[in-house]
Amino acid sequence: MRILGLSAFYHDSAAALVEDGVVTAAAQEERFTRRKHDSGFPIHAIEYCLEAAGTDLGGIDHVVFYDKPFLKFERLLETYLAFAPRGFASFRVAMPVWLREKLFQKDLLGKKLVALAPDFDVKGQLLFAEHHLSHAASAFFPSPFEEAVVLTMDGVGEWTTTSVAIGRGKDLEVVKEIHFPHSLGLLYSAITYYTGFRVNSGEYKVMGLAPYGEPKYARTLLDNVIDLKPDGSFRLDQAYFEYCTGLRMTSRKFHDLFGRPPRRPDRDPLEPFHMDMAASVQAVTEEAMLRLARALAAEYGIPNLCLAGGVALNCVGNGRVLRDGAFENLWIQPAAGDAGGALGAALAAAHLHLETPRRVTPGKDAMRGSYLGPAFGQTDIEARLTAAGARFRVLDETATIDATARALADGKAVGWMQGRMEFGPRALGGRSILGDPRSPTMQKTLNLKVKYRESFRPFAPSVRREDVAEWFELDADSPYMLLVAGVRAERRREMTPEEEALFGIDKLNVPRSDIPAVTHVDYSARIQTVRADTHPRYHALLTRFKELTGCPVLVNTSFNVRGEPIVCTPEDAFRCFMGTELDMLVAGDCLLLKEDQDPALGRDYKSAFALD
Amino acid sequence: MSFLGELWDFLKERKKFWLLPIIVMMVLFGGLLVLSQGSAVAPFIYTVF
Numbered sequence: 101m102r103i104l105g106l107s108a109f110y111h112d113s114a115a116a117l118v119e120d121g122v123v124t125a126a127a128q129e130e131r132f133t134r135r136k137h138d139s140g141f142p143i144h145a146i147e148y149c150l151e152a153a154g155t156d157l158g159g160i161d162h163v164v165f166y167d168k169p170f171l172k173f174e175r176l177l178e179t180y181l182a183f184a185p186r187g188f189a190s191f192r193v194a195m196p197v198w199l200r201e202k203l204f205q206k207d208l209l210g211k212k213l214v215a216l217a218p219d220f221d222v223k224g225q226l227l228f229a230e231h232h233l234s235h236a237a238s239a240f241f242p243s244p245f246e247e248a249v250v251l252t253m254d255g256v257g258e259w260t261t262t263s264v265a266i267g268r269g270k271d272l273e274v275v276k277e278i279h280f281p282h283s284l285g286l287l288y289s290a291i292t293y294y295t296g297f298r299v300n301s302g303e304y305k306v307m308g309l310a311p312y313g314e315p316k317y318a319r320t321l322l323d324n325v326i327d328l329k330p331d332g333s334f335r336l337d338q339a340y341f342e343y344c345t346g347l348r349m350t351s352r353k354f355h356d357l358f359g360r361p362p363r364r365p366d367r368d369p370l371e372p373f374h375m376d377m378a379a380s381v382q383a384v385t386e387e388a389m390l391r392l393a394r395a396l397a398a399e400y401g402i403p404n405l406c407l408a409g410g411v412a413l414n415c416v417g418n419g420r421v422l423r424d425g426a427f428e429n430l431w432i433q434p435a436a437g438d439a440g441g442a443l444g445a446a447l448a449a450a451h452l453h454l455e456t457p458r459r460v461t462p463g464k465d466a467m468r469g470s471y472l473g474p475a476f477g478q479t480d481i482e483a484r485l486t487a488a489g490a491r492f493r494v495l496d497e498t499a500t501i502d503a504t505a506r507a508l509a510d511g512k513a514v515g516w517m518q519g520r521m522e523f524g525p526r527a528l529g530g531r532s533i534l535g536d537p538r539s540p541t542m543q544k545t546l547n548l549k550v551k552y553r554e555s556f557r558p559f560a561p562s563v564r565r566e567d568v569a570e571w572f573e574l575d576a577d578s579p580y581m582l583l584v585a586g587v588r589a590e591r592r593r594e595m596t597p598e599e600e601a602l603f604g605i606d607k608l609n610v611p612r613s614d615i616p617a618v619t620h621v622d623y624s625a626r627i628q629t630v631r632a633d634t635h636p637r638y639h640a641l642l643t644r645f646k647e648l649t650g651c652p653v654l655v656n657t658s659f660n661v662r663g664e665p666i667v668c669t670p671e672d673a674f675r676c677f678m679g680t681e682l683d684m685l686v687a688g689d690c691l692l693l694k695e696d697q698d699p700a701l702g703r704d705y706k707s708a709f710a711l712d
Numbered sequence: 713m714s715f716l717g718e719l720w721d722f723l724k725e726r727k728k729f730w731l732l733p734i735i736v737m738m739v740l741f742g743g744l745l746v747l748s749q750g751s752a753v754a755p756f757i758y759t760v761f
Contacts, residue, residue, distance in 0.1 A: 170722045177734060195742035204715060 101456060102159060104149060105234075105446025107166040107438050109205060111137045111300055114439035115145035116472070116523070117153055118446040121270075121456040123242060125152035126472040126523040128439045130665040134672070136712060137301060138665075141212050142442075148474055157217035160225075164449040166441035167231035169205040171258035173198060175280055179344050187345035227453065229445040231257025232409070233265075233274060235433075238444030239408035240267035241451055241458060242466040243431040247404065249396050253389075254409035254437075255285035255300075264396060267406065270451040270458040281344050282335045284388055285411050287326060290341055291381040293349035295374040296363030301712045306378045307416055308557045311622040312603060313375030315383035317358065322384060324357060332392030370556075372603075382416060389417045390424055397426035404429045408444070412436040412582070413525065415626050419584035422576065434470040434580035435524035443523070469634035470580055471530050473521025476670055481688040484670040489701050492690040500689050501637070505644035508536050508654065512683035513550050515659055517673045518637050522666070526581045527658035528628060529562060529638035531666050531673070533682065535655035537561055537615035542655055544609055546617075549681035552706050553662040558608060559655045560626040561618035564642045567652040568629050571615070581628040581656075587613045592623055617655045628656060663709035679705020 105116040108129075116126035125148065130136055132144030150156055157163075176194065180187045201208070210222035220226075229237070235252040250265040250272065261283035264276040289299045292306050322328055327335045338344060340354040348362075355361050363374060393405060405427035407418065413436045422430045433440050450456040459466075476484070478494075485492055495503060507514055514534045522530045533550060535542040537559075547555055560581055561571075569575040574585035591614045599610045613619040632639040646652040659667045661680060667673045670687050677685040677692065678701050685692040723729055 170719065171726075174722075174726065174728065174731065177731060177738060180738075181734060191742075192745050195738065196746045199739065199742045199746055206718070207715060 101161050101450070101454060102153060102155065103446045103449050103454075104146065104157075104160050104163045105166065105442040105444070105449070106142060106146070106163060106209070107234075107442040107445070108141050109139055109202065110438060111139050112437055112439040113139055113142040113145065114435075114442040114523075115142045115149045116443035116446050117149040118443075118450050119153065121447075121450045121458055123443060123447070123466055123468070123472065125149045126435070126443050127474065127521065128523070128665075131473065131521065131668040134665055136663060136665050136709070141208075143212070146216070152474075157213065157220060162225050162227055162449055162454075163209075163213060164227045164229055164445040165205070165209060166229060166234040166438070166445040168228045168258055169202060171230070173203055175259050179281070183345045190345055190347055193347065227449050229448045230260070231441065232260040232263040232277070233272075233448055234441040234444035235408040235436075236263060236265040236267075236272060236274065236444065237448035237451070238435065238440045239406035239412075239431070239433045240265070240272055241447040242433070242443075243267075243404070243406045244461060244463055244465045245404040245406065245429065245431065246460050246462075247402055248406045248431070249400050249402050249404065249427070250406045250408075251392060251396065252407070252409040253284050253411035255289055256280045256283055261285060262392075266400065266402070270455065272448070272452060278333060281338055281341070284334070284385060285409070286341070286343060286349075287336060288381055288385055288411070288414075290343070290349040290354075291377055294354070294358075294362045295377055296365040296368060296370070298365075298712060299349060303410070304413065305554065305557065307382060307414060308620075309370075309375055309378040310382035310416070311379070311620050311624065312556065312607070313372065313377070313379035315379040316376045317380035318383040318387075320357065321380055325354070326384060326388075328384070328388055328391065330391060331395035332388055332390075334388060385411070385414060386417045386420050389414075389421055390426075393421045393424065394426045403427060404431070406431050406433070408433040408436045408440060410437045415582045416584045416624070418582055419624075422583060423585075431465060432580065432582045434467060434522075434526065434528075434582065436582070437525065440524065467580075470522050470524050470526075470528060471520040471635065472523040473530070474668060475520040476688065478688045478690075481670045481690055485674060485687065485690055485692070488671050488674045489698060490674050490692055491696045491698070492692045494689050495691055497637070497689060500686060500691060501640050501644050503691055504534075504641055504684070504686050505648055507684050508534060508645055509648045511536055511539050511542070513542075513545060513681070515673055515677050515682045515685040515687075516641075517659065517667065517670065517685070517687040519635070521668055524580065526628075527656065527666055528579070528581065529630060529635050529656065531659040531668070532656045533659050535559075535617060536649075537617040537653045537655045538649065538651055540609070540611045540616050542617040545681075546655065546657060551657065551661055552680075556603075556608065558620040558626075559618050559657050560628060561615065561653045562628045562630050562638070562642065562656040564639060564646070564652045565629040565631045567646070568627065571653055572625060572627055574627060577631075578627045578629045579631065579634060581626055584624050584626050586623050587615065587619050587625055591615070592619075615651065615653050618653065661705060661709060663711045676705065678702045679708070
């Protein structure tokens with residue numbers, strides 16, 4: 101039984117394939133079209149999934165869409181009605197989009213699918229899963245648990261913004277929901293907007309900015325804006341927001357409360373006030389997550405918790421939930437955002453609708469390390485690189501790993517393209533840029549010469565699973581870079597008061613530990629643990645690097661520049677390599693040095709992508 | 713036409729027949745908006761829509 105899950109038309113379109121209850125392929129459309137957060141019909145991702153299964157759409161039993169458009173339209177109408185006539189400005193922008201396109205999504209999907217397979221039966225084969233059920237299914241079914249509490253939190257789906265479900269075996273039942281407009285995700289997005297970042301993509305920048313500030317306004321938020329109950333449920337005072345009625349997130353009353361208007365990203369500088377706002381919303385979000393987790397642990401007495409939804413990408417909050425210990429075990433869907441909804445929709449159809457049995461391997465999840473995207477064989481990589489004009493050497497596997505580890509130990513920035521592409525927002529050693537975390541200049545080099553991104557943003561470490569506890573205050577799996585924990589005390593270096601007063605790259609550049617390139621200003625790190633059985637080649641590289649340097653940690657950041665989707669093909673990797681100051685590219689067993697390449701193939705890469 | 717049938721089924725399932733006159737009014741009004749403007753561009757806060 102083959103089921104294809106789709107997410108599309110809002111943000112992060114994706115397709116995922118589930119065969120007999122097992123996830124076999126998944127990819128985001130943006131990786132193929134090279135448009136960040138592409139929301140179009142995911143035709144390329146679908147074609148990839150079908151190719152990976154060696155079939156066409158005729159070989160697919162069901163296609164499942166990840167949310168229910170009519171329910172969303174119902175919410176929209178009822179919201180406009182509740183706020184009328186205040187929402188007219190929003191109404192006149194939203195209605196044409198809905199009346200032209202979104203209301204007819206089933207027809208649209210049907211037509212696209214029939215174009216792919218003329219005998220596709222839209223009525224019988226096309227299914228729809230609710231948005232939060234899709235998230236919950238993506239969090240529970242691939243998890244290593246037979247039984248778990250499943251908590252999903254995001255901006256909004258149809259009506260639901262937060263849901264609790266109980267998963268047992270192949271069953272999953274939603275037991276509680278919090279509805280729009282009360283939403284933790286939208287609160288976070290509102291502060292993202294208020295601090296001058298882009299809604300739906302700048303939230304992780306707010307999270308990265310938070311450690312620079314003090315949560316001075318958390319009390320103000322809790323006293324006025326969000327009514328947070330002891331069990332973690334909450335209500336937002338809508339007088340402070342405009343997302344129901346206008347085209348802005350926050351209202352004049354919100355701006356009056358904090359004494360200033362939203363920051364204009366192109367004109368106003370980032371000030372300590374914005375860092376304090378970021379720290380405050382982060383503190384409130386963490387408090388809500390902690391209260392929810394504690395209340396659910398006490399109510400259901402189940403030791404396992406699964407998380408999904410955009411808020412579950414808040415790895416700082418996830419780390420606190422884990423350390424708090426209300427639940428013994430925590431598993432987070434790596435594609436926690438809407439792209440993962442495609443996977444969840446397919447899994448929900450498999451287990452809940454078609455009653456496919458679920459196989460659980462204790463201690464091992466079913467996401468295959470999230471390496472679910474396209475892979476390229478060695479011959480294919482060589483042919484593609486040659487066609488692109490690249491000059492390279494081909495080594496055997498041991499020599500490739502040795503040469504890469506030596507280059508890293510020499511302080512080189514390396515593009516690393518190996519095996520299947522990751523599904524979800526993080527690069528996990530399949531399409532990564534790697535560097536030496538011990539180097540005090542690596543952070544600066546990567547931020548300014550390779551990634552071209554804001555100076556305040558830190559990098560994340562990959563570490564061998566067997567070594568994680570020696571370097572970080574964590575002794576658990578974090579294969580998807582979704583947990584934040586501190587660098588161990590004996591590896592830290594205290595900062596002087598003068599150093600504490602610095603900001604941005606200046607503060608980030610002060611060495612704070614033995615691995616300064618991956619240590620944030622609060623000594624935290626967003627950790628990826630690497631196991632030999634999930635990604636043997638990346639594990640072997642970490643091992644060789646440890647043999648050379650004594651350090652089993654590498655800087656791992658996504659293989660792209662700011663505003664660009666992560667690279668997918670060898671050609672994408674080569675273009676990014678030539679457009680940035682990366683020193684080396686390792687694609688399969690092909691080794692490319694920058695000095696060997698034809699400089700004419702380089703281009704102005706920095707301005708090739710709209711900034712996010 | 714299948715669209716109208718599905719919309720009817722949806723209202724029946726959700727027991728929200730009271731939405732029907734509002735939908736008719738909004739569709740008429742929204743239709744006017746569609747006719748009176750050249751292109752439909754999704755607003756930037758698209759989570760809400």
